[in-house]
Structures are given as structure tokens and as C-alpha cells.
Amino acid sequence: MNKVVWIDDLGLMDYKLTWDLQENLFKEIVELKIRNRREETNLSTPNYFLLVEHPHVYTLGKSGDFNNLLLNEKQLAEKGATFYKINRGGDITYHGPGQIVGYPILDLENFFTDIHKYLRLLEETIILTLAEYGLKAERSQGETGVWLDVGTPFARKICAMGVRASRWVTMHGFALNVNADLGYFDNIIPCGIRGKAVTSLQVELGVEKVEEDEVKAKILKHFEQLFACEVRATVLNKTSNLQC
Numbered sequence: 163m164n165k166v167v168w169i170d171d172l173g174l175m176d177y178k179l180t181w182d183l184q185e186n187l188f189k190e191i192v193e194l195k196i197r198n199r200r201e202e203t204n205l206s207t208p209n210y211f212l213l214v215e216h217p218h219v220y221t222l223g224k225s226g227d228f229n230n231l232l233l234n235e236k237q238l239a240e241k242g243a244t245f246y247k248i249n250r251g252g253d254i255t256y257h258g259p260g261q262i263v264g265y266p267i268l269d270l271e272n273f274f275t276d277i278h279k280y281l282r283l284l285e286e287t288i289i290l291t292l293a294e295y296g297l298k299a300e301r302s303q304g305e306t307g308v309w310l311d312v313g314t315p316f317a318r319k320i321c322a323m324g325v326r327a328s329r330w331v332t333m334h335g336f337a338l339n340v341n342a343d344l345g346y347f348d349n350i351i352p353c354g355i356r357g358k359a360v361t362s363l364q365v366e367l368g369v370e371k372v373e374e375d376e377v378k379a380k381i382l383k384h385f386e387q388l389f390a391c392e393v394r395a396t397v398l399n400k401t402s403n404l405q406c
Contacts, residue, residue, distance in 0.1 A: 163272045164206040167389070168396040169382060172214040177221070177246060177257065180214050180265070187267045188333045195269065195329055207269040211385070211393070213378055214265070216257040218243035220350060223324050226253035230351040241349070250334035252306055252324030254350045260341030260362070262377055266385075270330040273389060277327050283388045284336055288321045290384040291338075291377065297366055307336075310361060318359035320366070338381075340364060340372050 172180065187210050194207050220231055220243060231245065231254055238245055243258075257263055270280060285301055288308045292299040299320065300312040308321035321338040339362035347360045363372045386393045 164209065164269075165272055165389075165391040167209040167211050167266070167268070167386075167391045167393050169211050169213065169393050170396050171378065172212055174215045174217065174259065177216045177219040177244065180212065180216065181246070181248065184212065184265055184267060184333045188328075188331055191267065191269050191331045192329050195271075195331070207272060209269060209272060209391070210267040210396075211382075212265040212267070213381075214263050215259055215261060216263060218256075218258045218346060220245045220254060220256055221250075222247045222254045223250050223252040224248070225251065230254040231349070232351070233349050237349075241346070243346070243349075248334070250324040250326045252322070255322045255324065255337060256342075256346045256350060257337055258342055258346055260339075260343065260364075260374075262338045262340050262374060262381070263335070264338075264381065265335045266332055268332050270327070270332060273391070275330055277325075280327075280332065281323065281325065284323060284325075286388055287381060287384045288336060288338055290388075291380045292320070292363070294380055295363060295367060297363075305358075308338075310366065316359075318361040320361050320363065338363070338377070340374055340377055 191207050194205055197203065198205055218241065222228060222231065233241070285308055289299045297310060299308050299310055302309045302312045302317065307319050307323050309317055309319050311317050321336055323336045325332055325334045339360065341364045342362050344360055344362055344365070363377065382393050
């Protein structure tokens with residue numbers, strides 16, 4: 163089993179370009195697995211983890227409700243935002259500058275064949291990262307993502323999650339609000355959940371700006387520990403400035 167995970171920090175990158183990159187890496191792994199079975203070989207399958215920020219964009223999961231987008235096409239253009247219906251689970255969410263988005267593209271057969279465990283470990287990666295900033299983040303039963311003040315009238319989401327898996331290969335992932343402009347969430351019903359607030363690390367800490375490279379390093383540290391893997395820096399699309 164190959165437990166090396168190649169990390170690439172793509173910086174600010176268009177959503178569709180990143181989605182295409184994910185699809186290509188996903189396809190590479192799936193095709194190698196099919197070849198292994200067909201030819202009875204045992205070639206090692208790679209694992210990838212993309213870190214990225216996107217220009218303003220709204221994405222709707224395959225089972226999501228389009229009515230949870232509260233803007234029409236003209237209003238989207240006025241806000242400088244785009245919209246995509248995509249092939250992950252979950253409903254609608256927002257991505258934009260100041261938000262750290264993580265796309266692990268893993269062959270889970272290199273780790274464990276349990277999609278629920280995979281999701282729980284992704285959540286735990288974010289929970290442990292936020293704990294380093296003095297925040298008590300939690301899961302909320304029946305609701306996706308990572309939350310603060312669960313079970314109180316002040317419950318608010320700080321990290322959204324939505325994944326796709328086929329042949330035990332994953333794509334899509336999480337979106338952690340670090341310095342994001344939370345006003346863009348007013349244009350949707352986030353994840354289809356009414357009456358719940360959204361927050362960011364910047365807001366919770368009451369600071370002008372959180373150092374995003376520091377957050378990324380903490381995410382990778384906890385990811386590496388929880389998945390018992392080895393993270394290594396690579397360059398898949400553009401020069402990476404992330405040292406692992």
C-alpha cells in the first residue's frame with residue numbers, strides 16, 4: 163500500500179480549471195486500478211492532495227436544490243461570481259479568496275476502505291487544526307462540515323465538506339473559512355441548512371488577518387498524523403511554494 167501523499171498548493175486558481183485537474187488525477191488513479199485488475203499486476207497507485215483558493219464561485223452538489231442559490235445569472239455577474247453544478251455530495255456552498263480549500267484525491271485502498279471513516283478523519287483534521295487556535299470545533303449530528311457552539315442558538319459553520327468516491331478513489335473535499343468574505347454566504351442557503359450562521363477563523367479570533375500558510379501547515383500536520391501517511395511537496399500545475 164502506498165501511503166505517500168503528494169501535496170500541491172495551487173494558490174488562487176479558477177474553479178473549473180481545478181475541477182478539471184482533479185478529474186484528470188482521479189481518472190489516472192482509477193485507470194491504473196482497472197489495469198491492475200485486468201492484467202493482474204500490482205502497480206502502486208498515487209495519492210494527491212490539492213490546496214487552493216478560488217475566485218468567487220458557488221457550487222451545487224449532485225443532489226442539491228437549485229433554489230438554495232438566491233441569485234439569478236445577472237446578479238451572479240454583478241457580484242463577480244460563477245456557478246457550477248458538480249458531481250460531489252452535499253448541497254450548495256461558496257468558495258472564494260481567503261478560504262482554504264482542500265481536495266484529497268486518494269486511493270482509499272492504500273489506507274482503509276471505509277468512506278465514513280474517511281469523512282470523519284477529514285473532519286478531525288480540521289477540528290484539531292482549529293484547536294491549535296483555541297477553538298472548540300465539533301461535528302453536528304445530521305449536518306455536514308465542522309461547527310462551533312453545536313447544540314446552542316449560536317451554532318455556526320466554519321468548514322464545509324462534500325466528497326465524491328468511486329472505486330475507493332476520492333475527490334472534492336473541504337472548504338475552511340479563514341479570511342473569507344462571509345457576505346457572499348448571504349446569497350445562498352449554505353448546504354441547504356436554514357437558520358444557521360457561517361463564520362471564519364478571522365472572525366472568531368477577532369484579528370485583521372490570519373496567516374493562511376500557517377493554517378495550511380497545521381492542516382497537513384494533522385492530516386499526515388491521522389491518515390498515517392507521508393506528505394511530500396510536488397508541482398502538478400504551477401510552482402508550489404508549500405514546503406512539507
